[in-house]
Amino acid sequence: DAGVIQSPRHEVTEMGQEVTLRCKPISGHNSLFWYRQTMMRGLELLIYFNNNVPIDDSGMPEDRFSAKMPNASFSTLKIQPSEPRDSAVYFCASSFFTSGGTDTQYFGPGTRLTVL
Amino acid sequence: AQSVTQLDSQVPVFEEAPVELRCNYSSSVSVYLFWYVQYPNQGLQLLLKYLSGSTLVESINGFEAEFNKSQTSFHLRKPSVHISDTAEYFCAVIRGGSYIPTFGRGTSLIVHP
Numbered sequence: 054d055a056g057v058i059q060s061p062r063h064e065v066t067e068m069g070q071e072v073t074l075r076c077k078p079i080s081g082h083n084s085l086f087w088y089r090q091t092m093m094r095g096l097e098l099l100i101y102f103n104n105n106v107p108i109d110d111s112g113m114p115e116d117r118f119s120a121k122m123p124n125a126s127f128s129t130l131k132i133q134p135s136e137p138r139d140s141a142v143y144f145c146a147s148s149f150f151t152s153g154g155t156d157t158q159y160f161g162p163g164t165r166l167t168v169l
Numbered sequence: 170a171q172s173v174t175q176l177d178s179q180v181p182v183f184e185e186a187p188v189e190l191r192c193n194y195s196s197s198v199s200v201y202l203f204w205y206v207q208y209p210n211q212g213l214q215l216l217l218k219y220l221s222g223s224t225l226v227e228s229i230n231g232f233e234a235e236f237n238k239s240q241t242s243f244h245l246r247k248p249s250v251h252i253s254d255t256a257e258y259f260c261a262v263i264r265g266g267s268y269i270p271t272f273g274r275g276t277s278l279i280v281h282p
Binding site: 057084091095096103109124150155157162163 | 203205209211212213215218237259268269270272273275276
């Protein structure tokens with residue numbers, strides 16, 4: 054298995070531009086998580102999907118952020134418009150949800166976003 | 170609500186020395202506990218986890234962690250570290266019945282030759 058795939062690995066954009074981050078979870082996994090990692094705030098959960106349905110988006114910072122999961126093998130995280138404070142590494146992780154809480158999360162390599 | 174505290178942001182140690190990375194959590198209910206490792210420019214990988222049973226859990230590369238319910242701790246230890254263990258280590262907690270982990274801020278383990 055190729056693991057969780059994220060693209061692009063690096064993204065540099067200018068303030069105000071739209072940014073789309075992509076994630077392909079591990080085949081057969083039914084849960085997907087988007088995280089943001091910064092030096093100041095550590096690792097923050099942005100949104101959690103189960104069976105392609107958003108279950109918890111309480112971590113999404115504001116309306117500029119949106120996430121979709123149109124099918125079991127693809128998810129996007131969009132920032133529109135982007136701001137310099139959005140600069141961070143964004144991780145996607147997937148797992149197979151069973152009894153809840155015991156499942157290992159498998160992380161992608163991350164997308165390093167820089168907003169100038 | 171649950172929280173995770175990793176008391177040390179950075180732990181420098183010499184190669185072949187023992188190391189302990191500390192993790193304390195707060196939760197009023199049963200929890201599942203995890204340690205993840207993040208090597209430079211990579212995503213997090215599971216190192217080990219405690220779900221139930223024996224309070225001492227081990228990883229394949231020599232790390233171990235012990236669940237201490239009375240101390241609400243899950244400290245990570247290794248008797249002899251290698252240069253290749255240099256990485257960021259994250260402790261995580263999931264409350265029983267939940268599905269969303271709470272991660273600590275991470276501890277940077279720096280192994281010097």
